Amino acid sequence: MKANNHTIHTSIIIPALIALSISIQGCTNGAANSSPQNQAPTLPVMQTPLSPVTVYQEFSASLEGKVNVEVRPQVEGYLDKIYVDEGAYVSQGQPLFRINPQSYNEALNNARASLLAAQANVQKEQVELDRLKPLVDNNVVSDVQLKTAKANYNAATAALAQAKALVGGAQINVGYTLIKAPVSGYIGSIPFKTGSLVGRGETQPLTVLSEVNTMYAYFSMSEPDFIAFKNKYPGETIEQKLKNVPSVQLLLADNTVYPQQGKIELVQGQFDKTVGAINFRAAFPNPNKILRSGNTGKIRLPQLFNEVLVVPQEATFEIQDKVFVFTVDNSNKVTSKPIAVSGKTSYYYFVNKGLSAGEKIVLSGTGNLKDGVQIQPQVVSADSVLKANPI
Incomplete structure (x- = not known):
């Protein structure tokens, strides 16, 4: 009987364990199906x-002063004075450079001496002419001598005019030795130093003088941008359309916006075939002289x-x-x-x-x-x- 009891207990426990295992597995699968991985994010x-x-719309731009003047020597010689420094502000007529004037002063003195000689010669011929006139009138001498005297007087007068011109030219050359500012503005780089030999043949100017009260920003548009630009604003001509373009902004190299707004004033007459673009110019007031020639930036064209x-x-x-x-x-x-x-x-x-x-x-x-x-x-x-x- 003991053996039979053991058999009965085993047959009861095993199915129960199987049922319990199935139940646990079902719970586990249910928990997996409800995990966060299957929830909507x-x-x-x-x-x-x-x-x-x-x-x-932004367009790359380069800036130049309204007036940019290359200062070049008109006579040849050695620089013996440089009165200004790079970046300095100068007024119109202020001395900038001096070329050694000694040789030109000597040329002026020589021209003045020639002028005095010519004046003396005119006086001499005038005296001769005055002497011969009454003699010819009284038939003392022939009129051939009088005609010769008149020719000599005219030649002396011509020589006097030539001497005056030489003095004037020598004075101009002496004046050219002192180079003054043609306009008010800022001095650019000065590639020459005291003692340099300069002259008209130099490829480099002595400096560039920029008047920067108004700055020009030059930029270009591609052909599609230009067509869209023309269609955007009312007007029959480009000049009329430009009047309806709103003020533009200037984005500086550090990505800050320049405080003064500008106005597009000019569109170039034709496209540059090499790059397929047309050039524009916008003007910006520069009351605090913040902008300088050579600056770069971006023109910002607004559209509301x-x-x-x-x-x-x-x-x-x-x-x-x-x-x-x-x-x-x-x-x-x-x-x-x-x-x-x-x-x-x-x-x-x-x-x-x-x-x-x-x-x-x-x-x-x-x-x-x-x-x-x-x-x-x-x-x-x-x-x-x-x-x-x-x-």
């Missing part, structure tokens, strides 16, 4: 707002949109040079959509095609999303996004 979502914005869709750049991704966003439907499923960008800032894209106002988009965390994935939207107000990073 929580992602920030925003409704796309309409906002008035100003979009800027009364209402445009604003999309944060962090909400976008690119595939083959196209910009996409993930939109969220009423069932919280996402769909990727391409968008057309009409302008941008450091933080935002301005969209003119692909989205509608109020459409919900995923703000961030789009790296692992795929079309049709369901998310748990965490709504973020557009106002808070725009306040955090103003347009």
